[in-house]
Each structure stands twice: as C-alpha cells, then as structure tokens.
Amino acid sequence: MKIIDAHIHFSDIQSFKNTADSISYVDYSTEGLKTECKENNVKLGIGMGVTENTKGGFPDFSSPNPMTNNLEKKKTKKLAHCVGINPVKLKGYDRIKELNNIENSLKDNEIVGIKIYAGYYPYYVYDTVYDPIYKLAEKYKIPVVIHGGDTYSERARLKFSHPLSVDEVAVRYKKVDFIICHFGDPAITNAAGVVAKNSNVYSDLSGLIVGDENKVNKRINQRLFIEHIKRGIVYVDDYSKFLYGSDWPLVKMKPYINFIKEIIPKKYHEDVFYNNALRVFKRLKYYI
Numbered sequence: 001m002k003i004i005d006a007h008i009h010f011s012d013i014q015s016f017k018n019t020a021d022s023i024s025y026v027d028y029s030t031e032g033l034k035t036e037c038k039e040n041n042v043k044l045g046i047g048m049g050v051t052e053n054t055k056g057g058f059p060d061f062s063s064p065n066p067m068t069n070n071l072e073k074k075k076t077k078k079l080a081h082c083v084g085i086n087p088v089k090l091k092g093y094d095r096i097k098e099l100n101n102i103e104n105s106l107k108d109n110e111i112v113g114i115k116i117y118a119g120y121y122p123y124y125v126y127d128t129v130y131d132p133i134y135k136l137a138e139k140y141k142i143p144v145v146i147h148g149g150d151t152y153s154e155r156a157r158l159k160f161s162h163p164l165s166v167d168e169v170a171v172r173y174k175k176v177d178f179i180i181c182h183f184g185d186p187a188i189t190n191a192a193g194v195v196a197k198n199s200n201v202y203s204d205l206s207g208l209i210v211g212d213e214n215k216v217n218k219r220i221n222q223r224l225f226i227e228h229i230k231r232g233i234v235y236v237d238d239y240s241k242f243l244y245g246s247d248w249p250l251v252k253m254k255p256y257i258n259f260i261k262e263i264i265p266k267k268y269h270e271d272v273f274y275n276n277a278l279r280v281f282k283r284l285k286y287y288i
C-alpha cells in the first residue's frame with residue numbers, strides 16, 4: 001500500500017534532535033528520511049515548517065516568517081512543505097513585510113499548506129492576527145494545518161490549542177480546509193465534534209504516541225488507550241476525514257503505521273493512508 005505521511009518534521013529544532021537521538025532512535029536526516037520512506041512505501045512526507053533562531057528553543061517568538069523545513073539544505077523529493085506561521089511577528093513593525101514573505105512563499109507549488117502552531121504561540125486560532133493567513137489560504141486554495149491538544153513544550157499554553165477553537169474559524173472561513181493535528185489529543189471528543197460538524201475540517205492522526213517501537217507496542221496493547229482514540233473516530237463515522245501522519249522523527253514510521261492500521265478498519269486504509277491527503281492537499285499533485 002502506498003502511503004503519504006501528512007505530518008512530519010524536517011527542521012533544525014533541538015528538541016526534535018534530542019528525541020530522535022535518545023527516545024525514538026530515528027536517524028533525523030535526509031538519508032534517514034529516505035531510508036524509512038523506502039522501507040515503508042511512504043511516497044512523500046509533508047514537513048511542517050518551524051524554526052528556532054535563539055537558544056531558548058521552540059516556540060521562538062523571534063523566528064521570521066515563513067518558518068520552513070530547514071534541517072538540511074539538500075532537497076529531497078520525499079519532502080513536501082507546509083510553511084509555519086509565527087503570529088508574534090505579524091503583530092510587530094514588520095507586519096507587512098512578514099505577510100509579503102508568507103504570500104511570496106505560497107506562489108511556489110512546492111508549498112502545499114500552512115501550519116499554525118496553536119498553543120505554542122499564545123493566540124487563539126480565531127484571533128484577528130490570523131485573518132490575513134486564512135485569506136491567503138483561500139486565495140491560494142491550500143489547507144491550514146492547526147496544532148491541536150497537548151504540546152511538545154512546557155512553555156506552550158493548552159487553552160490556545162484546544163480543538164474546539166477550530167470550530168469558530170471553520171465557520172468563518174467556509175472555503176478554507178482545516179486539518180486539526182493529533183486529533184486534538186487528549187481532547188479527542190471535542191475534536192471529533194468539530195470534524196463531524198464541519199465539512200471543511202479534517203484531522204491527522206499523527207503524534208498520538210511518541211517513542212520507540214517498544215513504547216508503540218505497549219500502547220497498542222493498552223485497551224483504554226486504543227479505545228480513547230477509537231471513540232472519536234467512531235463518533236465521526238467518516239473515514240474521508242482522517243489523514244495518516246506520524247510526527248516523525250518523534251516516532252519511527254514502521255511501528256506507527258502498524259498502530260494506525262490497528263485503529264482504522266482495513267477497508268479504509270487506502271483512503272486514510274493515501275487518498276485523503278491527495279484530496280485535501282491539492283498541490284500534492286505536483287509531487288505525485
């Protein structure tokens with residue numbers, strides 16, 4: 001089965017490197033990405049652009065827009081790109097320049113979507129700071145990917161990443177497709193409500209487990225953990241709404257693919273692992 005991994009990272013972020021080195025045991029490099037993709041028939045990974053400029057680590061309020069997949073200069077065909085938004089910079093003196101830089105990046109068909117780091121940056125997704133971003137998404141017909149639920153930084157604030165807040169922008173911007181990351185975990189029932197109600201809201205299934213193969217296997221065997229996720233999926237009852245993603249390098253691709261195969265019925269595997277991503281990220285046609 002062909003796979004598109006709709007949520008990976010390929011940025012020079014220290015916490016990702018640390019996790020790859022000592023928690024998930026991933027070779028976080030172009031070579032590592034190519035090898036894991038090849039082993040698992042992953043045709044493409046969609047990198048969620050993010051950068052850190054200063055030693056304080058991610059989230060970095062000083063990062064210029066747009067944030068990119070800047071781990072290595074060498075290009076790889078296995079990587080498609082979402083540009084990341086730093087909303088703090090959209091409030092500053094350079095607001096117009098920052099927005100121009102974002103818009104210019106979107107003219108390139110290699111950019112398949114926009115990533116908003118709700119929770120990591122202290123604004124609700126319906127804050128007016130993001131209005132120009134949603135208008136750009138509508139103009140260029142690309143989806144907006146929104147971090148949902150628990151965060152990978154203690155400096156983040158969960159009230160801003162609660163998936164219920166996506167409902168507000170989904171209603172305001174009916175022509176824009178939104179993807180809630182991580183099914184809003186642990187607020188999965190809230191994310192399920194937003195995905196079920198809005199025809200323009202989807203969810204990726206990335207980042208539900210972080211760790212090595214043992215950790216994934218332990219989780220697969222925890223009935224309550226599996227049911228906690230399945231409950232939301234069953235509530236939505238529409239497998240055109242879910243996209244496979246891993247959050248690589250926070251977990252290896254192979255065990256994570258097996259985990260998602262456990263929670264999605266077999267007859268929907270091709271949609272969740274491949275077709276849905278091609279439909280929602282329209283510019284993937286330039287890659288595949």
Ligand SMILES: [Zn+2]
Pocket residue numbers: 007008009048207247
């Ligand atoms: Zn991620």
